Amino acid sequence: MIYTVERTIKHAALLSAGLLFATSALAADMPKELADALAGKYKGTVVTAFGAFADADEVKFNENVKAFEEQTGIDIQYESSKQFEATIATRVDAGNTPDIVDFPQPGLMANFAKAGKLVDLSTYLSPEYMQDQYAESWIDMGTKPGKDGKPILAGVWERVNVKSLVWYPKKAFDAAGYKVPTTWDELVALQKQIVADGDTPWCIGIESGAATGWAATDWIEEMMLRTNSLEDYDRWTSGQLKFDSPQVKKAAESVGSIWLDDKLVYGGTKAIVSTSFGDAPAGMFADPPKCWLHKQGNFITSFFPKDRELKPGVDYDFFYLPGIDPAYGKPALVGGDIWSAFSDKPETRAVMEWFTRGDHLKTWLASGGTVSPHKDVELAWYGNDIDRGVAEILANATSVRFDGSDLMPGEVGAGSFWKQMTAWVSGQTDLDTALKNIDASWPSN
Known part of the structure; x- marks a missing residue:
C-alpha cells in the first residue's frame, strides 16, 4: 500500500509543476459566487467561522485559507472551542451565530437543520455539481431533514479520516x-x-x-x-x-x-x-x-x-x-468535518463553494494528517505516503458512512x-x- 520512493518523487515533481489552486479554480464549472469572489467582487467582506479545530489543527486551517483570502479579499475569521457542542448551541440561542460552522459530528448538524437554522445549500449547489465533486455517499450524509421534514443539503464535507x-x-x-x-x-x-x-x-x-x-x-x-x-x-x-x-x-x-x-x-x-x-x-x-x-x-x-x-x-x-x-x-467507515452555513450572504456562498473543491485543501494535504473526500483531489497533493495510501483506499470504497x-x-x-x-x-x-x-x-x- 505504501508508495515507492520513485513514485513519491514523481508526485512531488507534479506538485511543484504548478498544480496551484488558481489553476483548478478557473475551471468552467465553477459556481457563480466563487467565480465572482476570485474576480474580487467581495473584497473587504468578512465571513465568520466557528468550529472544533483547535491547537495544531487551527493553525493548519488558518494557513490553508491564506491563499484564498489573498486571492479574493474575503477575510475568513475563524475561532474554535474545545467545548464546541455546548458553545455553538449557546451562540445560536443568543443570536450570535457565525456565518459558517464546522461540525465534527453530522448528527449535531442534523439538529440545527431540523430546527430550521441552516441554509439549504442546494439553493446554489446543484445536484449535478455536487455529484461531480463528491461520491453519492458524501452527499447522502450531508442531506438531512429540514424544519418541514423535507430533505435539505445541510452541509459539505471538507476533510476526513478513515477507520477501515x-x-x-x-x-x-x-x-x-x-x-x-x-x-x-x-x-x-x-x-x-x-x-x-x-x-x-x-x-x-x-x-x-x-x-x-x-x-x-x-x-x-x-x-x-x-x-x-x-x-x-x-x-x-x-x-x-x-x-x-x-x-x-x-x-x-x-x-x-x-x-x-x-x-x-x-x-x-x-x-x-x-x-x-x-x-x-x-x-x-x-x-x-x-x-x-x-x-x-x-x-x-x-x-x-x-x-x-x-x-x-x-x-x-x-x-x-x-x-x-x-x-x-x-x-469505508470514516470520521470527519462537515461545514454548514447559517447565513446566505454572497461571500458566505463563495466560501462554502470553495470548500467543495479538492484544491482548497492543498496546503493542509501537503502538511499531512488529513484526507480529502473530493473527487477532484490529486494524489500528488498529499505530503506523505500514509495519507496518500489512505486516500486511495477511500477513493476505491464503494460506499462511505460516518x-x-x-x-x-x-x-x-x-x-x-x-x-x-x-x-x-x-x-x-x-x-x-x-x-x-x-x-x-x-x-x-
Whole structure:
C-alpha cells in the first residue's frame, strides 16, 4: 500500500509543476459566487467561522485559507472551542451565530437543520455539481431533514479520516511469508496461518479511561457495514433499527468471532478491556512480533512506540479491512468535518463553494494528517505516503458512512454503547442483554 520512493518523487515533481489552486479554480464549472469572489467582487467582506479545530489543527486551517483570502479579499475569521457542542448551541440561542460552522459530528448538524437554522445549500449547489465533486455517499450524509421534514443539503464535507484500516509490521510480515488479504476469506486464512505458526493474529485494546469501549463500537460499525445494507446502517444510527435486532446481533457476533477467541487476540479476550487502545499496537513491534494485525484509523501511527524510529513502508504498513458479503461491496467507515452555513450572504456562498473543491485543501494535504473526500483531489497533493495510501483506499470504497456512535444521541453513542460492549467483552453480561440495555437507554424524544 505504501508508495515507492520513485513514485513519491514523481508526485512531488507534479506538485511543484504548478498544480496551484488558481489553476483548478478557473475551471468552467465553477459556481457563480466563487467565480465572482476570485474576480474580487467581495473584497473587504468578512465571513465568520466557528468550529472544533483547535491547537495544531487551527493553525493548519488558518494557513490553508491564506491563499484564498489573498486571492479574493474575503477575510475568513475563524475561532474554535474545545467545548464546541455546548458553545455553538449557546451562540445560536443568543443570536450570535457565525456565518459558517464546522461540525465534527453530522448528527449535531442534523439538529440545527431540523430546527430550521441552516441554509439549504442546494439553493446554489446543484445536484449535478455536487455529484461531480463528491461520491453519492458524501452527499447522502450531508442531506438531512429540514424544519418541514423535507430533505435539505445541510452541509459539505471538507476533510476526513478513515477507520477501515488494518496495520501490520511489514518487515516481519514479509519475512514470515504472509500475504496481505484482499478478501474476508483471505483474512480468515491469514489468521489461521498465524495461529498455526504458533503466534497470535490480533492486537486489540479498548481501554480509554472514561471513554473505554469506543474502539469496540468502531468494530461493530465496521461489521454493520459489511453484513447489512446501507439502509439498515442508517436506520440503526437513527434509532429506527434496534440494537437487539437480528442485523445488529449478526454484526456483533462477527466481532465476537475474533474477539472472543483467545487464540486470535494477544493476551486473550480478557486483555482487550485492560489494554489501552494506544498501547495495543505495540505488540506488533516486538522482536519477534507478539501480534500481527491491528485495526484502527490513520491517527494510530502517533501512538506507535517512540523508543526507535519506525519507517512507514518498511517497518509497518496497512491494508483495507476487507468486505465480508459481496452484496455490500467495499464500505469505508470514516470520521470527519462537515461545514454548514447559517447565513446566505454572497461571500458566505463563495466560501462554502470553495470548500467543495479538492484544491482548497492543498496546503493542509501537503502538511499531512488529513484526507480529502473530493473527487477532484490529486494524489500528488498529499505530503506523505500514509495519507496518500489512505486516500486511495477511500477513493476505491464503494460506499462511505460516518462513525455510527457519533451519529447517535450522546446517552447512547458516548454512553451505553461504549459501556455495554465493554461489559459484553469482559464477560460481565451476555450479548443479548447488552444489546437490550443499549436500546433501553435510547432517549424517547
